[in-house]
Amino acid sequence: MIPIKLEDLARITEGRVLRGDLSQLILSISTDSRTLQPGDLYVSLRGERFDGHDFIWEAVSRGAMGFLTSRSYAELSSGQKGVPGDESAAQSNISSTRSQKGDLAIIQVRDCLAALQALAREVRNRSSYRTIGLTGSTGKTSTKDFLKSILAKRFKVWATPKSYNNEVGLPLTILGADSQDEILIAELGMRGEGQIAQLCEILRPDMGIVTRIGPVHLETLGSEDRIARAEGELVEAIPETGLVVLNRDDRWFPSMADKARGRVVSYGMDSEAEVRATDIKLDAEARPSFQLVSGDRRTLVKLQVMGEHNVANALAAAALADELGVSMEEIKGGGWGGRGPGSGGGRGAGC
Structure with a gap:
């Protein structure tokens, strides 16, 4: 991630530095004490079945340079928010367990998730890479893997790792990018109306892809129309200078295109699609091949x-x-297996 000073972190998160050198740099973030690497700042998130505060001292023992907490010294010692303990016990823990990078940094905030999101928002604002948001009822991960593999031939790319596509995962995706990355691809999950809009407020996407809309999350939203409206929040978030890539074969294409402020490019099997597939064939192992057609250009994929x-x-x-200027030959030779160099989540380095 882009380095952030401890004093800046406190300002960004509206927190208070309880301990640490204000000039100390935050270089990486972790929300999981099990996978934390030495030098990470640990963020104590609270979930439905766990509370990250219970693992603070494990994170510190693994080499965390500090931690973000919503608890006071006394509460840290008692192990329960709102229940004071022996403050000297917490101080003793701090004194006896130091990070590998000097004095332990402790920042107290009102809400750790809001602080994580605020930090991601600030890092995104300071970054020069272009952002691509990707949503839809199905096909998000495969599309992300294909796109990253192709773009990695030309650009330095960072993409959503694992299934980091929600209110926690998106900030971690943004914070996982570095100053050398040129493109960030972010998968955006949706469980209800307003959620993608909130994620887009953090991401500020320059470009977007909507795969296909289907009856997913009907138990929450009740109708496919509401699902389409929720997924369409990505389209509405793309600025006038941006680009929206939409599925021409999807029955929601007209309404999605109407929402767009940015330029729309369509894809699909429909003859009106600007990028389309013809002559689709399946081999003996059900792997497709097709003619990729864009204008008067075509290539076999x-x-x-x-x-x-x-x-x-x-x-x-x-x-x-x-x-984005990738040639048809580069696209033809893209990582269409989803497992080659540059595929999957994480980083793909351009030439």
Whole structure:
């Protein structure tokens, strides 16, 4: 991540430095004491089944340079928010357990999740990379993997690792990028109306892809129309100078396109799609091949994953890559298996 001074972190998160050198740099963040690396700042998140405050001293023993907490010294010692303990016990823990990078940093904030999001928002504002938001009922991860593999041939790319696509995962995705990255691809999950809009407020996407809309989360939203409205929040978040890549075969395409302020590029099997597939064939192992057509240009693409449904995911990735200047030959040779260099979440280095 972009280095942040401890004093700046306190200002960004509206927190209070309880301990630490104000000029100390925060270089990396962790919310999981099990995978924390020496030098990480540990953020004590509270979930439905756990409270990260219970693992603070484990994180410190693993080499955390400090931690973000919503508790006071006394509460840290008692192990319960709102229940004071022996403050000297907490001080003793701090004194006896130092990070590998000098004095332990402790920042007290009102809410650790809000602080994590505020930090991600600030880091995004300081970054020069272009951001791509990606949502839809199905096909998000495959499309992300295809897109990252193609763009990594030309750019330094950081993409959503694992399934980091919610209110915790998106900030961690942003904080995982570094100053050398040129493009950030963020998968955006949706469980209800307003959620993608909130994620976009943090991400500020320059470009967006909507894969396909289907009856997912009906138990929460009640109708496919409401699902489409919720997924469409990404489209509405793209600025006039931005780009929206939409599935022409999806029945929600017209309403999605109407929401767009940015330029719309369509993909699909429909003859009106600007980037489309023709001559689709499946080999003996159900892996598709097809002619990728964009204007008067075409090339043969062979996917290394099974299922004709992946053709649409590949088209979405190709459409956006084409708009970023990636050549048809580079697209043809893209990581269509989703497992090659540059595939999956994390980083892909350009040439």
